[in-house]
Amino acid sequence: MISGVSSGMGTADRFSTHRVENQPPPLAPYDAYATDLPLQEALRRHGGTWAEPEIAAFGPIAGGELMALGFAANENKPKFRPFDQYGHRIDEVDFHPSYHRIMEIGIAHGVPSFAWRHEERPGAHVARAALAYLHMQPEQGNNCPLTMTYASVPVLRHHSGLAAEWVPRATSTSYDQRSIPAWSKYGNTIGMAMTEKQGGSDVRRNTTRANPLSAGGPGQLYELVGHKWFMSAPMCDAFLVLAQTEAGPGCFLMPRFAPNGDLNAVRIQRLKDKLGDWSNASAEVELQGAVAWLIGEEGRGIATILAMVALTRQDCLIGSSAIMRQALVRAVHHAQYRTAFGKRLIEQPLMRNVLADLSLESEAAVALSLRVARAIDASPRDVRERALARVATAIGKYYVCKRCPAFVNEAQECLGGNGYIEESILPRLYRQAPVNSIWEGSGNIQCLDVLRALSRSPETREALFDEMNSARGVNAVLDSEIEQLAGELDSGESIEPYARRIVERMAIALQASLLVRSDNSAIAASFCESRIGGRPGAFFGTFPPGAPIDQLIRRAFPERD
Ligand SMILES: Cc1cc2nc3c(=O)[nH]c(=O)nc-3n(C[C@H](O)[C@H](O)[C@H](O)COP(=O)(O)OP(=O)(O)OC[C@H]3O[C@@H](n4cnc5c(N)ncnc54)[C@H](O)[C@@H]3O)c2cc1C
Known part of the structure; x- marks a missing residue:
């Protein structure tokens, strides 16, 4: 104000133009299930009524805590840490605490496991679909590992020995974010690595090689050498990987830590700079002799x-x-x-x-x-x-x-x-x-x-x-x-x-x-x-x-x- 000239306005009046009008109140927190009639009807029509209490309980979480966490997880993208302070190769990806909390909530509520934990009841996959549908609304990036973990179970079951060990951890309701061998954890997440530079749709062109460490065959250990152009959620505890055997593509279970407890020879090259999906990491990786178990027959990997x-x-x-x-x-x-x-x-x-x-x-x-x-x-x-x-x-x-x-x-x-x-x-x-x-x-x-x-x-x-x-x-x-x-x-x-x-x-x-x-x-x-x-x-x-x-x-x- 020019000295000596009064505007005639009190301090409060000067800010009256900043009064917020005609803006809606915040949506969240709200109950994402109770407010979703089409979902409720579809759930009931397709045999999921018995699971409604669990799904209804998840509604306020999906529309509440998860909404806030989703923003934080996306504002803080994961960071690749190839080495520790002393120069040891560790190949870790640091996720924001909100990402881990979202994973913890999703796993606790059975987003990846509900269908398998209630398999004997018709409608279990319908109920899981409803849980996933709710979980995918506030935050989508973490659904990549949750989905892949859910989807890995039928493949793990191809080998009874591997299934006995891995399926209980993949279907656990405990999220364990520690970077330690899978078998020392309460619960595991599973990723997949098929896509290579020269072909994603046409995976028969994969060049990653798999050499048996002993006689070879289902359930045996092989050494994988090659590269994968996309491997999302690289902190998963294991990955289903396609690699070429003498008989054609094979499907392998590649743990992040080798059976001897050392970090497996899976070297993250860099994280992708993606259009979206920011809370989740997608990596390019080199397999430098990573050990992995063959699932199914050699040559039947794609099937x-x-x-x-x-x-x-x-x-x-x-x-x-x-x-x-x-x-x-x-x-x-x-x-x-x-x-x-x-x-x-x-x-x-x-x-x-x-x-x-x-x-x-x-x-x-x-x-x-x-x-x-x-x-x-x-x-x-x-x-x-x-x-x-x-x-x-x-x-x-x-x-x-x-x-x-x-x-x-x-x-x-x-x-x-x-x-x-x-x-x-x-x-x-x-x-x-x-x-x-x-x-x-x-x-x-x-x-x-x-x-x-x-x-x-x-x-x-x-x-x-x-x-x-x-x-x-x-x-x-x-x-x-x-x-x-x-x-x-x-x-x-x-x-x-x-x-x-x-x-x-x-x-x-x-x-x-x-x-x-x-x-x-x-x-x-x-x-x-x-x-x-x-x-x-x-x-x-x-x-x-x-x-x-x-x-x-x-x-x-x-x-x-
Ligand atoms: C965010 C993100 C995460 C991903 N995470 C993973 C992961 O965890 N693991 C993994 O293995 N992969 C992952 N992928 C890779 C993804 O699955 C592939 O990018 C996808 O399958 C396509 O393969 P491509 O990129 O090699 O494209 P291409 O196979 O080269 O295809 C390019 C285009 O050509 C079309 N095309 C191909 N063949 C034909 C044909 N015969 N006729 C007509 N059109 C054709 C395709 O539809 C596509 O539009 C991820 C991708 C993204 C974007």
């Missing part, structure tokens, strides 16, 4: 490790559905409080169209995720469900993972500028969104896999069409689409160049058939009308008149009192 890949692909589908759910919740919450042009955003007709459309997409994604989980669950007992799991996992991974980035972007826009700011979580979700479509088989690979499965196995085709046809007779648009899809497969022409178009349509028809069989006929009809046969104009928010917009928004996320 052996596929049991793991099938489950990690399922989690890509669940992970993308979870990211979409979290983005939707943020968008609806914001719109419930923010006003513009005299009304709350949630009352603006065009915003309602966008939110309802996002809500429908999210409902369809979770319905498909839990249906795939049920097929996986029933696989050991039911041939048809096994065939469905085989093809529906690839269909779902392709389609839902591809929808995710555009979905998150649309949700961001609902928050306006706030959606572009880190504290809203949406930038993190946006960075994370593409990874599920890339890793564990990119889009084209999924689509080619679907065509291969359908052409090679009549049972797979039958299982897929049975599933879609079980919704026949309710919606004419869907009925005709299923017929057309069958016709395209029978056309006799090479359909490889059009694989994406066909698989996308299969995904939508599968989702539609699930919604048609649920209790919401208006929602199912709206899905068929808006998704089948092409959509006009903008990506989301293009419902024509008559769509069940109110119902969809009500179901998306409840209004607080």
Whole structure:
């Protein structure tokens, strides 16, 4: 102020322009399960009701403590420490304490183990899928080791001796972050290393060599020499690795510490500087004679490790559905409080169209995720469900993972500028969104896999069409689409160049058939009308008149009192 001139304002008045108005209250803490009607319905429909107490107990944690930890874990990226203070090679990665706490909570609640600990109960994989879906909303990076640990179990079981030792630790509910040999720990995490520089999709080109230390054969120790271009979560206690034997690719269990207790010869070269997935480390590693046990037969490595890949692909589908759910919740919450042009955003007709459309997409994604989980669950007992799991996992991974980035972007826009700011979580979700479509088989690979499965196995085709046809007779648009899809497969022409178009349509028809069989006929009809046969104009928010917009928004996320 110029000396002697009074502004006439008291000190308090000068800051009156800084009063915060028209901003929503913080979303978290909230109960991520109690507020998620579509998840509850899918869980019950697919046989997970008995696990509801455990899942419900996890809801407030996923929407509470884990939310805060997720921010800290991503603001503090892991650091590679090749040497200790005195120059000894230690190959360690330091994670922020919040990352370890997230791992501890996830493992304690059975995110990687619930399905195996309750295997005798139908629906155990469905219940685990629900837990993973909740856990993947506040923080996604740590789900990489949790998913891989869950998915490693069927592979470990290929060898009874290794399974007896490793499965109890991989399915433990205790997280043990110590960098010591796996067998001295309460619980273990398991990673995987397939991808090499010269080929990720085409793993037959792997050059890493495996030489037997004795006679060789299943359960025997080999020495691995080569490099891996991507090996995520390098602090896992062991890794399932593909390497070439005399008879072709073999699948190996490579512990971080060798059986003699020394650090195994797995040298981390550097950590990847990734677009997203910041809380998690992904490493390039050199295997300089690392010892590892052969699982399954020499030459059968790809077939052996596929049991793991099938489950990690399922989690890509669940992970993308979870990211979409979290983005939707943020968008609806914001719109419930923010006003513009005299009304709350949630009352603006065009915003309602966008939110309802996002809500429908999210409902369809979770319905498909839990249906795939049920097929996986029933696989050991039911041939048809096994065939469905085989093809529906690839269909779902392709389609839902591809929808995710555009979905998150649309949700961001609902928050306006706030959606572009880190504290809203949406930038993190946006960075994370593409990874599920890339890793564990990119889009084209999924689509080619679907065509291969359908052409090679009549049972797979039958299982897929049975599933879609079980919704026949309710919606004419869907009925005709299923017929057309069958016709395209029978056309006799090479359909490889059009694989994406066909698989996308299969995904939508599968989702539609699930919604048609649920209790919401208006929602199912709206899905068929808006998704089948092409959509006009903008990506989301293009419902024509008559769509069940109110119902969809009500179901998306409840209004607080
Ligand atoms: C964050 C992150 C973490 C990862 N963690 C791991 C890990 O822990 N362990 C691990 O083993 N790997 C990991 N990966 C690697 C990942 O699985 C591979 O990047 C992926 O499988 C693709 O392999 P690639 O990069 O070699 O691409 P390529 O195989 O070269 O594929 C490039 C493109 O070509 C397409 N393509 C390939 N073949 C065909 C075809 N026949 N017809 C049409 N299109 C085709 C693919 O769909 C893809 O779009 C990770 C990747 C990322 C991004």
